Amino acid sequence: MRILKRLVLASRSPRRIALLKQIGLDFTVDPTDLPEDFDSQISPSENAMTLALQKAMNIAEKFQDAIVIGADTIVVLDNALLGKPTDESDALRMLRLLSGRTHTVVTGFALVDCASRRSMTACEETRVTFRTLPDAEISEYIAGGSPMDKAGAYGIQDDYGAVFVTRIEGCFYNVVGFPLSRFYVELNRFQSQ
Amino acid sequence: MRILKRLVLASRSPRRIALLKQIGLDFTVDPTDLPEDFDSQISPSENAMTLALQKAMNIAEKFQDAIVIGADTIVVLDNALLGKPTDESDALRMLRLLSGRTHTVVTGFALVDCASRRSMTACEETRVTFRTLPDAEISEYIAGGSPMDKAGAYGIQDDYGAVFVTRIEGCFYNVVGFPLSRFYVELNRFQSQ
Numbered sequence: 001m002r003i004l005k006r007l008v009l010a011s012r013s014p015r016r017i018a019l020l021k022q023i024g025l026d027f028t029v030d031p032t033d034l035p036e037d038f039d040s041q042i043s044p045s046e047n048a049m050t051l052a053l054q055k056a057m058n059i060a061e062k063f064q065d066a067i068v069i070g071a072d073t074i075v076v077l078d079n080a081l082l083g084k085p086t087d088e089s090d091a092l093r094m095l096r097l098l099s100g101r102t103h104t105v106v107t108g109f110a111l112v113d114c115a116s117r118r119s120m121t122a123c124e125e126t127r128v129t130f131r132t133l134p135d136a137e138i139s140e141y142i143a144g145g146s147p148m149d150k151a152g153a154y155g156i157q158d159d160y161g162a163v164f165v166t167r168i169e170g171c172f173y174n175v176v177g178f179p180l181s182r183f184y185v186e187l188n189r190f191q192s193q
Numbered sequence: 194m195r196i197l198k199r200l201v202l203a204s205r206s207p208r209r210i211a212l213l214k215q216i217g218l219d220f221t222v223d224p225t226d227l228p229e230d231f232d233s234q235i236s237p238s239e240n241a242m243t244l245a246l247q248k249a250m251n252i253a254e255k256f257q258d259a260i261v262i263g264a265d266t267i268v269v270l271d272n273a274l275l276g277k278p279t280d281e282s283d284a285l286r287m288l289r290l291l292s293g294r295t296h297t298v299v300t301g302f303a304l305v306d307c308a309s310r311r312s313m314t315a316c317e318e319t320r321v322t323f324r325t326l327p328d329a330e331i332s333e334y335i336a337g338g339s340p341m342d343k344a345g346a347y348g349i350q351d352d353y354g355a356v357f358v359t360r361i362e363g364c365f366y367n368v369v370g371f372p373l374s375r376f377y378v379e380l381n382r383f384q385s386q
Contacts, residue, residue: 019355022350022352023356024352131374131378157215159217160216162215162374163216163373163377165364165365165374166374166375167362168361168363168365169361170360170361171358171359171361172349172365173355180356181355181356181358181359184356185324
């Protein structure tokens, strides 16, 4: 893919940075500190896209000519939205909720062209099934510290995360934090418009 | 997971080695050079499990007290089995076949206990959907050399591979080359028997 403008990623997530590098993109990282508040009046996917667009818009003000990428990932179980755990007992609560069940990972992303203020948003949903987890495995995982900065308190790319998940339906990289295949297609389209 | 015996991996695949390390396992690598012949009289999953067991049995003869892990991955489209491409034009042929279609990745694995000669085999299947690929993207991917040592001529963890795949159904790590979650459960069970 030929990249026509400077790319700016409005996220400090090490997973998102690694994923965009994986597909060979060159970009600047300029994270926002917007609060990740959910609006219970709108759907999870609308929440994720709205937050992604807010983040991208926020950073777009700082650049004259660039494309800014915003993203937001939410974990949804039944009607509850799981964000990042507040502490270790919150992580334990979340992982017990996810044990033996299927949840949905929703990532919204947004592109903003700084010069024209043109924008787009899209959303990808992946269903993720956990096997029933013994409390001992959950506790060992939390003790390692990895769950604390992740929506739903797990990373599918982690040591424990990899063996918690028995199947997914949809895009794998969406569960890591960024839907690479969908993004690649949408960025191509956005550039050519 | 407590590992009770020395583990030996009968595979030189760098993906399998990295995946087993990802879940914290300590093991010796001792690859076989058995020919990967398919038997058209039996199903892809039986082929994969049979080959995995043959590889593990072959290496098990060299150890007194260890558990040997064998594995074999096959890509199936319609009724055709796609192994590793023989050359670049074969990789082009395979990727054109996979473009815009859904195929199945079958990984069989086997465990052999060297002391008792006890063994088990299991198999995991994942459905993988490619978007329609422009020939230019396929050619750039092949020029990079990555497809040549991979069944079906792609790696879902590669730069191009990641953006070829729009969705999967099943275990992601199975597509990389080893079904971590299923393996973790089966190894636990095999050890405790």
